[in-house]
Amino acid sequence: MSSMAGKQVVLGVTGGIAAYKSAELLRLLVRDGAHVQVVLTRAAAQFVGPRTYQALSGRRVAMETDAVSVEPGGMDHIALAHWADVVLVAPATADFMARLAHGLAGDLLSSLCLALEKPLALAPAMNRAMWEHPATRANLALLRERGAAVFGPEDGAQACGDQGPGRMLEVAELRRCLESLFHTGVLRSVPVLVSAGPTREALDPVRYLGNYSSGRMGYAVAGAALEAGAQVTLISGPVSLETPAGARCVSVRSAAEMRDAVLAVAPVHRIFFSVAAVSDYRCDTPAPRKIRKEEHEVLQLRLIRNPDILAEVSGIPEAPFTVGFAAETEGLLEHARAKLLAKGLDLIVANPVGGAEYGFGRRHGDLTLLWEGGSLVLGRDRKELMARRLVREVARRYLERETADAAPAH
Numbered sequence: 012m013s014s015m016a017g018k019q020v021v022l023g024v025t026g027g028i029a030a031y032k033s034a035e036l037l038r039l040l041v042r043d044g045a046h047v048q049v050v051l052t053r054a055a056a057q058f059v060g061p062r063t064y065q066a067l068s069g070r071r072v073a074m075e076t077d078a079v080s081v082e083p084g085g086m087d088h089i090a091l092a093h094w095a096d097v098v099l100v101a102p103a104t105a106d107f108m109a110r111l112a113h114g115l116a117g118d119l120l121s122s123l124c125l126a127l128e129k130p131l132a133l134a135p136a137m138n139r140a141m142w143e144h145p146a147t148r149a150n151l152a153l154l155r156e157r158g159a160a161v162f163g164p165e166d167g168a169q170a171c172g173d174q175g176p177g178r179m180l181e182v183a184e185l186r187r188c189l190e191s192l193f194h195t196g197v198l199r200s201v202p203v204l205v206s207a208g209p210t211r212e213a214l215d216p217v218r219y220l221g222n223y224s225s226g227r228m229g230y231a232v233a234g235a236a237l238e239a240g241a242q243v244t245l246i247s248g249p250v251s252l253e254t255p256a257g258a259r260c261v262s263v264r265s266a267a268e269m270r271d272a273v274l275a276v277a278p279v280h281r282i283f284f285s286v287a288a289v290s291d292y293r294c295d296t297p298a299p300r301k302i303r304k305e306e307h308e309v310l311q312l313r314l315i316r317n318p319d320i321l322a323e324v325s326g327i328p329e330a331p332f333t334v335g336f337a338a339e340t341e342g343l344l345e346h347a348r349a350k351l352l353a354k355g356l357d358l359i360v361a362n363p364v365g366g367a368e369y370g371f372g373r374r375h376g377d378l379t380l381l382w383e384g385g386s387l388v389l390g391r392d393r394k395e396l397m398a399r400r401l402v403r404e405v406a407r408r409y410l411e412r413e414t415a416d417a418a419p420a421h
């Protein structure tokens with residue numbers, strides 16, 4: 012799975028010849044699983060029409076000339092600035108960058124960028140002389156200084172017949188650059204272990220005890236750890252999700268298999284995110300053949316407790332920095348804090364489940380981080396975003412601990 016999967020991208024297209032390449036870029040991003048909203052300037056629509064982008068993105072294209080907004084509230088510039096994880100303007104004309112550098116907001120794409128509090132990336136494309144003009148240089152320097160990422164341009168033959176800098180980067184390169192924006196590198200080369208998904212406890216050869224975990228949160232944590240530069244091992248129960256690109260994935264079924272897989276590799280990992288919803292119980296003696304309903308009016312199952320994988324990991328010598336998840340339907344913070352202390356964890360994530368909006372099987376999560384002596388509300392949002400916030404916090408605390416451990420004793 013590409014790390015762009017699930018990302019919400021606004022692709023701004025401005026009026027340059029290279030606009031024809033932005034349609035191909037859109038196709039690549041959609042193929043990666045990104046949700047892409049295209050915004051065209053008036054000039055851009057003269058180069059490639061909105062229908063091409065609409066067909067490729069599966070969304071109505073936002074244009075300032077439209078009487079109809081793509082967002083129900085009619086405030087496309089604000090709604091899209093909130094919706095986007097990132098805005099990429101490709102191609103970005105000299106005129107557009109000048110407007111942006113000076114805070115002009117007279118059109119939809121410029122006003123959206125002015126309202127944006129997320130990363131902004133520009134892929135300039137223009138004639139060599141326009142690119143080298145001191146006005147363009149100064150505008151670009153201002154935009155860079157304010158945090159815009161600038162991808163390219165490159166040197167080469169230009170549509171106008173000139174030769175020199177100003178060609179928009181090739182789309183495969185732009186896609187790589189965009190992906191790298193999400194790569195923070197805070198956990199570069201740190202081995203991180205993530206368990207995810209449900210477990211299945213056999214009742215007979217065809218039936219099992221399970222739970223509603225979709226694995227989405229664990230996979231999002233694995234993805235966020237990869238973005239942070241970690242070497243990720245993902246131990247996953249049965250889910251229908253694609254493995255994040257770059258993760259080593261071990262598939263398991265039961266809690267016992269999950270335990271064996273986790274304990275086999277935990278000692279060589281420095282952080283353990285225990286996100287899997289591991290069954291607390293398993294059937295004492297699964298039937299060797301299919302249980303037949305004709306044979307039982309009432310069927311009694313005897314369940315026995317499964318080992319506590321999380322407590323076992325936190326108990327190994329030189330245990331990894333251990334982060335548990337407490338999925339609870341009530342008494343969330345009390346149960347989470349009790350679990351934190353009982354299992355000797357470094358952190359625990361309180362995660363309400365069983366509701367209509369958040370938790371198991373849902374796309375959104377509502378997370379609070381707890382540690383001995385404190386807590387932090389991470390908030391409610393899509394699981395990919397929550398995972399990034401969580402990984403950032405965990406990385407900070409893990410690195411603090413590593414630094415403290417490495418400091419010479421006085």
Ligand SMILES: Cc1cc2nc3c(=O)[nH]c(=O)nc-3n(C[C@H](O)[C@H](O)[C@H](O)COP(=O)(O)O)c2cc1C
Pocket residue numbers: 024025026027028029052053054055103104105106107136137138141
């Ligand atoms: C045929 C043609 C090609 C153009 N190509 C570019 C270009 O590659 N880069 C650029 O900065 N401007 C280019 N322009 C000029 C822009 O279209 C013009 O500055 C326009 O106002 C940009 O509007 P926008 O930034 O709102 O899209 C071109 C104009 C024409 C007529």
